[in-house]
Amino acid sequence: xxxxxxIIILGITIVIIFVLFLRVLNSNKTYQPNQMIGKxxxxxxxEDLFNKNTKLDSKVLSGKDFAVxxxxxxxxxxxxxxxxxxxxxxxxxxxxxIGLNYKDESVNAKNFLKKYGNPYSLIGxxxxxxxxxxxxxxxxxxTYVLKKGKIIFKHIGxxxxxxxxxxxxxxx
Amino acid sequence: xxxFIFIVIFFILSSNVFSANEELKNKIYKNIRCIVCxxxxxxxxxxxxxxxxxxxxxxxxxxxxxxxxxxxxxxxRYGDWIVFNPGLNFNSLALWLLPLIxxxxxxxxxxxxxxxxxx
Numbered sequence: 001x002x003x004x005x006x007i008i009i010l011g012i013t014i015v016i017i018f019v020l021f022l023r024v025l026n027s028n029k030t031y032q033p034n035q036m037i038g039k040x041x042x043x044x045x046x047e048d049l050f051n052k053n054t055k056l057d058s059k060v061l062s063g064k065d066f067a068v069x070x071x072x073x074x075x076x077x078x079x080x081x082x083x084x085x086x087x088x089x090x091x092x093x094x095x096x097x098i099g100l101n102y103k104d105e106s107v108n109a110k111n112f113l114k115k116y117g118n119p120y121s122l123i124g125x126x127x128x129x130x131x132x133x134x135x136x137x138x139x140x141x142x143t144y145v146l147k148k149g150k151i152i153f154k155h156i157g158x159x160x161x162x163x164x165x166x167x168x169x170x171x172x
Numbered sequence: 173x174x175x176f177i178f179i180v181i182f183f184i185l186s187s188n189v190f191s192a193n194e195e196l197k198n199k200i201y202k203n204i205r206c207i208v209c210x211x212x213x214x215x216x217x218x219x220x221x222x223x224x225x226x227x228x229x230x231x232x233x234x235x236x237x238x239x240x241x242x243x244x245x246x247x248x249r250y251g252d253w254i255v256f257n258p259g260l261n262f263n264s265l266a267l268w269l270l271p272l273i274x275x276x277x278x279x280x281x282x283x284x285x286x287x288x289x290x291x
Binding site for chain 1: 207208220221224225227228231248249250251263266267270271273274277281
């Protein structure tokens with residue numbers, strides 16, 4: 001083989017190796033909040049906040065075409081900031097919002113909803129925070145958008161206008 | 173007397189099992205990153221997130237799950253970043269092997285050039 005070609009092939013090989021090395025070196029350096037996107041919602045059954053005989057079953061969520069799952073707590077200040085957005089989603093856009101009450105006292109949670117309004121069609125009580133971990137949550141508030149039981153979008157922190165617009169876009 | 177010996181043996185054995193279980197728990201806690209803290213494992217952290225994870229891991233071990241299953245569960249939820257030592261996967265293997273391949277290509281070239289010069 002001509003020396004010129006040998007040098008070209010060698011050069012290309014070294015560049016490929018270098019690019020591959022750089023890509024691998026730069027991957028997964030921080031946490032991956034989108035790890036659960038595209039996955040099915042994990043299985044869980046929780047008691048409802050208002051009625052102990054009613055259960056929030058993840059299988060029911062899997063059957064719904066479109067739903068929003070919001071992790072919240074009465075002690076969480078950012079949850080108060082996002083609450084009007086949840087109320088708007090429910091009242092103006094008729095979106096089915098399911099709540100996951102995270103490590104909270106039932107009385108405080110009920111008082112919170114009495115004071116600020118209840119946007120949730122069902123509220124599962126996650127007293128120990130185990131279901132939140134199953135969902136790959138970091139804390140409260142966090143919001144998941146589910147389509148036929150699959151997580152298609154996740155928002156960490158209090159909802160804002162951009163996140164609400166994204167949810168409405170996903171519903172279309 | 174037999175009863176006494178039996179009780180003593182039982183306590184010695186059960187304390188050994190207990191300490192082995194605690195050792196495994198601590199080993200796992202030390203390998204799990206507290207992702208809401210800065211550079212701490214959940215073993216070192218007392219954040220809510222770390223406490224919840226420790227409880228869940230302990231529960232999973234009590235339910236008979238092994239170390240590997242626990243890591244797999246956590247990685248599926250939070251990604252590779254959650255473990256300090258994620259084990260060998262494509263990325264880590266590539267990081268180890270690619271410099272070696274470059275080194276070998278370089279060595280081969282030097283060897284050939286040297287041979288040509290001699291001829």
